Every structure is written in C-alpha cells, then in structure tokens.
Amino acid sequence: MGHYGAYEKVTRGIRITVRPVYLEEQSEPASHHYVWAYQVRIENKGDETVQLINRYWKITDANGALQEVRGPGVVGEQPVLEPGDSYEYTSGTPLQTPSGLMHGWYEMESDAGERFQAEVPMFSLDSPYERRALN
Numbered sequence: 555m556g557h558y559g560a561y562e563k564v565t566r567g568i569r570i571t572v573r574p575v576y577l578e579e580q581s582e583p584a585s586h587h588y589v590w591a592y593q594v595r596i597e598n599k600g601d602e603t604v605q606l607i608n609r610y611w612k613i614t615d616a617n618g619a620l621q622e623v624r625g626p627g628v629v630g631e632q633p634v635l636e637p638g639d640s641y642e643y644t645s646g647t648p649l650q651t652p653s654g655l656m657h658g659w660y661e662m663e664s665d666a667g668e669r670f671q672a673e674v675p676m677f678s679l680d681s682p683y684e685r686r687a688l689n
Contacts, residue, residue, distance in 0.1 A: 573593045574678070594628070594643055606632055615653075628643055653680050
C-alpha cells in the first residue's frame with residue numbers, strides 16, 4: 555500500500571486514497587457509539603478534466619447492518635480537477651459496533667460530458683475495542 559493504513563484505487567486515471575482514523579475522544583464504547591474520520595485524496599492522473607458530481611457510500615457494521623449514503627458532491631463541494639490536480643477532504647462516520655467496512659464510488663463527469671464511476675477502495679474501520687478484524 556505504501557503508507558500504513560492507506561487504501562488506494564485507480565479508475566480511468568482518477569486515483570483515490572483513503573486513510574481512516576478512529577476518534578477515541580468522540581467515541582463512547584459504553585454507549586455503543588464509535589466514530590471514525592476518513593481522509594480522502596482524489597488525484598487526477600489522467601488527461602481529461604473531471605468534476606465530482608455525486609458520492610455513494612456503503613457502510614457495513616460488525617453485525618452486518620448496511621447503511622447507504624448518497625448525495626451531491628463531498629463536504630458540500632463538487633470539485634473540478636484538471637489533469638495533475640488533487641483534492642483532499644476529511645469526513646466521518648459513526649457506528650454502533652467497534653469495527654466496520656466502507657466502500658463506494660464518486661460519480662465523475664468529464665469535460666466532454668461523459669459520466670463514470672471512480673471507485674473508492676474498500677477500507678476497514680477498526681478500533682481498539684474489536685476482538686477480531688472483519689477482513
């Protein structure tokens with residue numbers, strides 16, 4: 555992977571790297587409340603300008619409960635990335651279990667008006683409270 559705890563995937567010249575971090579200070583294990591931040595870096599390694607239009611996430615907790623999140627952009631923005639550009643943001647998610655898995659995609663639109671899905675690699679949400687890893 556290169557960096558410890560980083561997950562990476564490339565679709566059509568768009569490289570997406572995710573680094574999840576467990577937020578001890580925001581979590582309350584006694585109340586079954588566990589919170590993670592995840593830092594996402596989107597790099598345009600291709601030769602076409604693209605815009606991030608929509609996001610889609612699939613979040614699965616340790617009990618197998620599935621949560622789907624979809625909506626326009628990321629953190630309220632629909633960034634445009636020219637060739638060589640990169641964009642970073644940090645978001646977060648709570649779970650009721652001490653571990654989980656996330657993956658999804660960003661719907662990108664090329665300057666030619668073509669839409670495609672840039673895959674976000676599956677990454678695990680791990681905390682010190684889990685007995686075993688999911689994957």
